[in-house]
Amino acid sequence: PDEPPRSDALPSVSSLECLINDQQTVQCLKAAGTDGQVYMPFDFIQNYFEVYGKMKHYDGYDRFEFQQSYAKVIYNPKVPYSYTGVFMTFDSYNVEARDRVKCISGITGVPLSTQWHIQGYYYGIQIAQFGMSHYSKELVQRPPTKQVYENAEDSIQVISIPLGSGAALILGNTIEHILSFDLKMITNGSLSVVLETNDKLKQYTIHYITSNIVIDFDHKSNIYYGLGASRHWRHIARDLLTDLKKGIGLTDTRQAKKVRINILKVARLTVRGSGFIDNITLSTSEHLSQFHDASQWIYLNQDEETGGWKNEVERRLEGYKPIPAGWISAMGQGQGMSVLSRAYHVFQNPKYIVALSQAMLPFTKFPHEGGVRAVFMDKYTWYEEYPTEPASFVLNGFMYSLIGLYDFKALLEDKFESYELVTRLYDDGMTSLKAMLPLYDGGSRTFYDLRHFMVQMPPNIARWDYHTTHISQLVLLYSVTKDPVFKKYIDSWTGYLNGKVAKHN
């Protein structure tokens, strides 16, 4: 009798030319038989449709995993969003690790951006996001492990130790990479930390020095951060791994990635110069300290006259004339307000309420007056991430501005009483958002802005991480409003991530 075909026999296929839109050919496969299925190579599919896929190796078998989009975490709060709580999905953000963050300044404790200018500059939105990521991590992460070193000798009551010339403290921590201390300098001096790493060089030393340099690297093993020239007591918290990576990465950001450097041990600390140091601590996190640095920067760098956080770099958007340095962003105002609302919640300092009130001013002014306000078709009030003329109606920036307004509004209603201006700004914006959401719906993706309508360009499709940001923002707004309009867009836009598209007629 004939042997039945073996079920694990290799499929029988032949090569087949495939003509794509009468324009190019691609080599495909065709299964044997007259009605044999045609198979197209994934290289072509990936490129033509811009989808994603990779081979995954499981125990005993391989599987190819296809994705319409590079799915990102979408905000999914268990309780409604609150101005005292986690900010969206920012607990998963690692702002300092971004390529476009030059480093965390030793003087201010906040990131310096290179996004639009190679030199590095303070970018309010980035600083706010840095602050809120640490605030959110503080809420969701387990408490840190901590080790407190008073000084190199035994000493219990001494709360400050004079800085010697080269006094060394043996540390030896392998898990805790956040160094913090209180410092008051009398002369110039430095604090150097020796790190053992998995890099072939093995040892790096980070020098924190009383100087105004930002960051430097001798291309061997010494990294320098300026702490400024302050002679007052300061609390300083440094993420040694970030400082190490940014130092090495100065020459080549790709290198730092490639090395995937890690700290094996925080070996020792040496102090030089005259002054006082106290509470030398190594811990796994110092999120509130970093949040404090961010909120301080935001508080101190608000422009007195305008209430804005000015962006001191020129901004170019395709289709528009450049926006000269000094512009204010509704997103920056909103994110700043979200930080300040939390800062008030944590630190209870009324100065933050004053700053919050000031931060609303740009919402009342049009770009030619230095503000962020726009009106769509003479009807819908909008707050502009980029104060272009004509307006550009960037969606995610607008929603961040609404969330900032919401935070201040909620804080006021919670602790004081409602305040007409913030309520009106928020309500007007929400009305516009609900009416205009459909204009960002492309049927299979979302639009980043309304540039196509304003300056007649092709639609500026939002890349998938902005798309998921849109959804997360709507989730946040839905959690506090329960407005079904938001639910509708959350559902259909989430579908787009999995290739579900709007119907055609």
Add this chain to the structure above:
Amino acid sequence: PDEPPRSDALPSVSSLECLINDQQTVQCLKAAGTDGQVYMPFDFIQNYFEVYGKMKHYDGYDRFEFQQSYAKVIYNPKVPYSYTGVFMTFDSYNVEARDRVKCISGITGVPLSTQWHIQGYYYGIQIAQFGMSHYSKELVQRPPTKQVYENAEDSIQVISIPLGSGAALILGNTIEHILSFDLKMITNGSLSVVLETNDKLKQYTIHYITSNIVIDFDHKSNIYYGLGASRHWRHIARDLLTDLKKGIGLTDTRQAKKVRINILKVARLTVRGSGFIDNITLSTSEHLSQFHDASQWIYLNQDEETGGWKNEVERRLEGYKPIPAGWISAMGQGQGMSVLSRAYHVFQNPKYIVALSQAMLPFTKFPHEGGVRAVFMDKYTWYEEYPTEPASFVLNGFMYSLIGLYDFKALLEDKFESYELVTRLYDDGMTSLKAMLPLYDGGSRTFYDLRHFMVQMPPNIARWDYHTTHISQLVLLYSVTKDPVFKKYIDSWTGYLNGKVAKHN
């Protein structure tokens, strides 16, 4: 020495499971080797991405042909569009063959629609398109072959022959399927044509009878069309193949398609009753005759009070309350105007100018006043294909209305003098069109309307034939305006047909 692998060796592949968006699995193939290409089955690709493909067999080889869209003819005029010329791509239209055309009425000579009502009703837009397709075919097709039969005996001077009771005329035409004649009935009677066909039944007889029935079929071989009860001289032109197909198709439209029935010979004609018949002709086309029937219907069926062609069926659009019967469409007005402009050009009867002037009235009135006017965001004047409230802003219908206005405007400027109302309606509409085109641009497809913005639905994606209509309409408007805005959208929207999509950020 080893034999090199044969180049025509079958590719070596194995089966591979592929997980799609974490939701379903599809069997793929993987080429041999660790970095072997993954191949996905076209059945999945076609369904998931809604693309098209088929195996084509050429002399000596097979090729698989992949298409992003089902490409349709796009208007590509050699000279700028004119109100006297071909209407867009309508020379390729075959309105009478559409499933939703019940038949061509023997009384009016124009199609009866079943699109929104199974009984059959006159639908102005369909009649206009029927007229313009024949007008356009007349311009582009070769002159017909024609055979004129005066009567059954030899007779030269006799211009009318009395209808006997069963007088038969032997015809025998195999190519010419359009029967035309002049008729004046005195009593009731009929004119029957025997057709030899490729159907297994072989012979069908179409009876044109002095009655008001629309169409009937005895389910054997007799088809009936009513010619009405007119006692005046009339010119009648009948497309026998269409009449045959619609007759058989009465019971089952699919059957008529399946049979793919064709006329092998127009065998003979029998006349019964008293009256006069003249100019019995068989020809390959009678386009001007059919255009005349359409323009007559349009002229005669314009509502005196409103100037509109009223649609006597209720219309339902998803997301809106139903529009009760009696509504007027800007598209209908525009298409009617395009017909009447050509009718004036051909027949030079000033009554058509009067009708054209009347046809503008609905453009000046809002839906609650019985008109077609809408305004987008209190700024952009629009003419509505469907007079919904709120407005729906159907793009293709709007552009047809602009083309109709253009035709009348061009005719007036050509033959008489410019006229303020038509110029203003056209100019206002063109301003809106240029400003609002971006709102229909989805980045990879176009939207049919703005329902998503007006009633907060998912975007109503235009199927590919509406998409190509959008492009053809823009080509037409570009040919007469040379406005670069149109060129920009023609180019990018044509790209969508081949999978070229807007960039993401």
